[in-house]
Amino acid sequence: MSRLMMLPITYILLVLMIQTHDKSFSGYASPAEANVRLKLIHSGAYAPKSDYDQMERIQELVHSDIVRQGIMFSRHRESTRRKAWEKPRPRTNVSIEMPISSGRDYGTGQYFVEVKVGTPPQKMLLIADTGSELTWMSCKRRNRRRGFRPTRSSTFKTVPCSSRTCKIDFMDLFSLARCPTPSTPCSYDYRYSDGSGALGIFARETVTADIANGKGRATKVKDVVVGCTLTIRGQSFQGADGVLGLAYNNYSFANRASRMFGGTFSYCLVDHLSHNYLSNYLTFGGVGAASHSPLLSHMRYTKLDLTSLSPFYAVNVKGISINGALLKIPSLIWAAHRGGGTIVDSGTSLTFLTEPAYRAVVGALGWALSKRLERTKLDGGGPLEYCYRYNSTGSWSGFDESWVPRLAIHFGDGARFDPPVKSYVIDAAPGVKCLGFVSTAWPGVSVIGNIMQQNHVWEFNLVQSVLGYAPSTCNST
Structure with missing residues (x-):
C-alpha cells in the first residue's frame, strides 16, 4: 500500500489552530443510567433513488463488495501487530441501541448510522462496518456540503506525530512515519490498488447519543479514536461522511462502546429488500429488547x-x-x-x-x-x-x-x-x-x-x- 509523504500544509495548520478546552453541558447522563439510541439510516438518505434499477443496484453492490475485499485483506496482510483486548466492565442489563435498516430504497448494500460527534455535537452519516478498525469522517472543506468541522468542537484533540501512540500504537491503522515537528498531528493514508483511499489526521473525540425514552437527556462516549479525513479518493465511500469502525481492535468504536457495556454487541439485519420504514437495532451490551x-x-x-x-x-x-x-x-x-x-x-x-x-x-x-x-x-x-x-x-x-x-x-x-x-x-x-x-x-x-x-x-x-x-x-x- 503506497502512502503520501506529507499532508497539505493548509490542513495541518487548520488543525493546529483548534482549541481543545472542554465545556460542560446540562442534561447529560452516565451511560449506565439508561438505554441509548443513535439513528442508523441507509445510504443516500438525503437523496433517495426511488427509481433505482435493480440490475444497476446489483452491479454496483457486486463492484463495491469486490473493491472492499481488496481493501480489507490487503490491510490484513500489512497489519500484523495486535494489542491484547482490554478487559471490559462486568456485563450489566444496560445497553445502547442504534436503529438499523436496509439500504434497498437507495441502491446500496450498506447500513448507515447517524452519529453525533464533537462538542457541541455535529451529525455525521457513517457506514456501520465490522470490517473497519478506524472510525473516521470527512472534515469540512469549502467545496463540501457536509462534513465534520473540527474547529467547532471543544473536545477535538489531535494526536501528536511524535507520540508513541502515533509511532507504534497506530501502526495498524496505517499511521505515517513523517513528523515535521513534534506537535504536527499524526496522519494516516489508506491507499489501495483500485485507486480509492482516505488521507487525514488522528484525533480523540466525544460521541454523543440520545437516551432512549430519556426525555431529552443524552450520554457521551468519550475518548473515541477518530480520523479526520481531509482527502477521499475513489468511489468506495461515496454517499457517506465516513465509517463507524466496529472491528476487533482496541481503537475501534466497537471496543470503546463494548467495554462500557460488558464486552458484547449485536445486530439484527432486516431483509435487504425491506423499505426504509422497517428497522431493527445495533446494540451494545447484549441482544437489545427491540430484537426480542x-x-x-x-x-x-x-x-x-x-x-x-x-x-x-x-x-x-x-x-x-x-x-x-x-x-x-x-x-x-x-x-x-x-x-x-x-x-x-x-x-x-x-x-x-x-x-x-x-x-x-x-x-x-x-x-x-x-x-x-x-x-x-x-x-x-x-x-x-x-x-x-x-x-x-x-x-x-x-x-x-x-x-x-x-x-x-x-x-x-x-x-x-x-x-x-x-x-x-x-x-x-x-x-x-x-x-x-x-x-x-x-x-x-x-x-x-x-x-x-x-x-x-x-x-x-x-x-x-x-x-x-x-x-x-x-x-x-
Whole structure:
C-alpha cells in the first residue's frame, strides 16, 4: 500500500489552530443510567433513488463488495501487530441501541448510522462496518456540503506525530512515519490498488447519543479514536461522511462502546429488500429488547475466533451441506492457519467463497435449479454467473422456493446455520434470480455477507469469544 509523504500544509495548520478546552453541558447522563439510541439510516438518505434499477443496484453492490475485499485483506496482510483486548466492565442489563435498516430504497448494500460527534455535537452519516478498525469522517472543506468541522468542537484533540501512540500504537491503522515537528498531528493514508483511499489526521473525540425514552437527556462516549479525513479518493465511500469502525481492535468504536457495556454487541439485519420504514437495532451490551422475539429461545452459539484473522470476526467452519449432505470441500479451505478461514462481516453484502468451496456450492445449487429454470446472463456481465430466468408477470410468479435445495453452514463445534432460501438465491433483475455467491481466489478468506445474515439476530460476545445467532423477523416497527 503506497502512502503520501506529507499532508497539505493548509490542513495541518487548520488543525493546529483548534482549541481543545472542554465545556460542560446540562442534561447529560452516565451511560449506565439508561438505554441509548443513535439513528442508523441507509445510504443516500438525503437523496433517495426511488427509481433505482435493480440490475444497476446489483452491479454496483457486486463492484463495491469486490473493491472492499481488496481493501480489507490487503490491510490484513500489512497489519500484523495486535494489542491484547482490554478487559471490559462486568456485563450489566444496560445497553445502547442504534436503529438499523436496509439500504434497498437507495441502491446500496450498506447500513448507515447517524452519529453525533464533537462538542457541541455535529451529525455525521457513517457506514456501520465490522470490517473497519478506524472510525473516521470527512472534515469540512469549502467545496463540501457536509462534513465534520473540527474547529467547532471543544473536545477535538489531535494526536501528536511524535507520540508513541502515533509511532507504534497506530501502526495498524496505517499511521505515517513523517513528523515535521513534534506537535504536527499524526496522519494516516489508506491507499489501495483500485485507486480509492482516505488521507487525514488522528484525533480523540466525544460521541454523543440520545437516551432512549430519556426525555431529552443524552450520554457521551468519550475518548473515541477518530480520523479526520481531509482527502477521499475513489468511489468506495461515496454517499457517506465516513465509517463507524466496529472491528476487533482496541481503537475501534466497537471496543470503546463494548467495554462500557460488558464486552458484547449485536445486530439484527432486516431483509435487504425491506423499505426504509422497517428497522431493527445495533446494540451494545447484549441482544437489545427491540430484537426480542419468541425465536430468540432458539439461540445457537459457536466459537468466535478473535485472533487468527484479527481484526475480523472469524468463525470455525467445518463445511457446507446441501439438503443435509456435506459437500466435498477440502478442510484446509476453512483453516485460517493454512491460508483459509471464514469471517462474518456486516459491511460486505454478498457471500464470498474461495474457489474450491465456490465451485462445490454453486455446482450443487445450479444443478438443481437448471432442472426447473432457464439459465441466463445478467446484462453487462459481472461475477454473478449462476442466474436463472423465470416468469415474473401476472398472478403466477414462476418461482417456487421448494425447487431450491436447503443450504447449511456447519461449524466445527457442532452448531449449524440454516439461512433462508432468499439469503442465497437473490433477486437480481425483474424475472431473474441469481445465486448470491462470488468466487474469490485460493488461498484466501471466505466471507459470510450481510444478505446471508439477514433475518437473524447476531450477538458478538467479545469476553467469552462466542457468536450467538437466531432467526428473527428483525422488524421492530
